[in-house]
Amino acid sequence: MEDARSIIENQIEELAERNREPEWMTEIRRKALEAFLKAPHNDPVISEEELLQFIARPEIKGLPEKIESLDDLPEDMRNLLDRLGISEVEQKYLAGMAVQTDTGIVYNQFLKEWAEKGLTVLPTEEAVRKYPDVVKSHFLRLIDASESKLAAYHTAVWNGGIFLHVREGLKVPFPLHLFFLIQESALAQAPHIIIIAEPNSEFHLIEGCTSPVLVRHSLHLDMTEAYIGDGAKARLTVLQNWPEYVHTRPMTRAKVGRNASFINTTVTLGSGKSNVANPKYTVDEGGRVELNGIILGQKDYYIDLGGEMKLIGRGASGLNASKSVIMDRSRVITRGVIEAMAPGTKGHISCDALLMSDEAEMETYPGLRSRVSEAELSHEAAIGRIREEELFYLMSRGLDEEKATQLIVKGFLAPMLKDIPAEFLVEIRKIVEMAVSGGM
């Protein structure tokens, strides 16, 4: 533990200097380090000992130092890109982790225009320098760094991430795919994302991409704090495709204002070795939150998707819906909790899973808590396999078993993909096809 202290201390000083960050932020980091030493550790996969090892040696050996073109990527990743037929733009920004300028300009141009209207998008480090007051009042306000070792460690060494601020009443008419900022964040071990939607604003932020993200570390801890103002309509779609050596622990907290809505969709195409998430939301009067999860469990990966919704205002509603395709020897657990704390609130948890192998495992634990008498809470769960009759029907028309299975799996997931922009859908479907036929 003492080793960890001095390692983290050094990291904090390095980050403070590199980011030219104001003292108050460095102070938050130092406090988090103290919290880290005392905080409980309760990860289902990573033991405290392993965590300390990660801290001592966060980077994976043998990965390229800098990636400037596709040729620098490891061979298996390059092959995968070829098979996916990933679009050129996406290939470029994947390769362009060191910043690819030509497409970058296009986005900067767009962002410049919209900046004047009140859309601010910046790397979080830059936002700390440029808008210290705004960041100060929104940094770590929804989560307590001392709640776990992972939260504390993230807070001490956070780097990368984006800051998104949408001015009151501003409606952004198309999805924001913030490729570069996100991609750079993926390189960082602990990106911190702040989303501020002022009252009556509207936007759709898409984080991540369908290409597998090359990360240099074996433990990835990102944190998202979302402040959704009264009457705002916010959508956050997260596409995750992690390489198999990484453990990911996304931490999301959102505060949803009166009559606001927050639709949080997570598409986990590649979960990495393990993926444990327990996003927490509070929803005020008339507000609505949706957590939609699409999960592809493969190999021996462990995926644990929680989700806690506190419906604190009258008429607030929450939906926690997941669809999982569970293959090989992977294990998927879903455990949503909805707590009705005001009259007239509604909550629903639904969990559908398709088991593709005898060794795959699925568990689901819906949690409904009602603190008031006038609340409607419900849940449904269905864990099934592809039925022989379905498969035979498709095969009897000339599709081989693999194609028939792919069609059924894609059909199973389709209702959850309705909000995903078309340019991602083609690739998502291809990744699903490849996963189903064991090609990944």
Next chain:
Amino acid sequence: MGGTLIVEDLHSSVEGKEILRGVNLTVKPGEFHVVMGPNGSGKSTLALTIAGHPKYEVTGGRIVFKGRDVTKMPPHERAKLGIFLAFQQPHEVEGVRIMEFLQQVLAELKGMDGAEAYDLIIRTAKDMWFREEDLYRPINVGFSGGERKRLELLQAVLIKPDLLILDEPDSGVDVDSMSLISRKIEQLNEEGTSVILITHYGRILKHLEPEDIKVHVMKDGRIVMTRGGEFIDEIERRGFQDIFKDCCGGD
């Protein structure tokens, strides 16, 4: 077009229970065969065994189509060879939309591209009383009996198989749908498709001349009688119990 089906001394079991006990049947290109018989005589098992359902295990004999032994061939390869089974109870396939499924089938069997297939599917479906929006529903989910049977025939018309096996296309179907279905079957047969029609009633065949039809009667997993088309009326008049006295001494 064409290709002869030869079923030789076929034995088939489900979950260890023998249902077909030596079926012999030859269907030449363009021929029209009707298979009748009481419930449980093995008609559906014959159809599903020829189509290659994994639950139906062939324990003896063989199935030859177009000169190839298909007895152990997986179902999709039989389909590619030209065998099509219109199911008695077509299953629901959750999530898989009809349009996407048919486009893929036509790509697989006919090498048709998506746009070409789309046009053909829309046109053919309208002709068979489907609305365009029906094609975006998942296969058979929430379909009435009549809709399911029409969807089977729609697929047959699109694929134009060399051998069309129909397992009671007339059961659970209203009068209007039935006349559409029988018209389509006859049309496919006129265009050269061989037909094996499993049915309880002869009324589905209005326009076919009895001399163009072969009628087989099954009993206890075997074909015990084969006659001409005029036999259908006789079966309907006398019933199977009486008919069996002619061949098998009754029971």
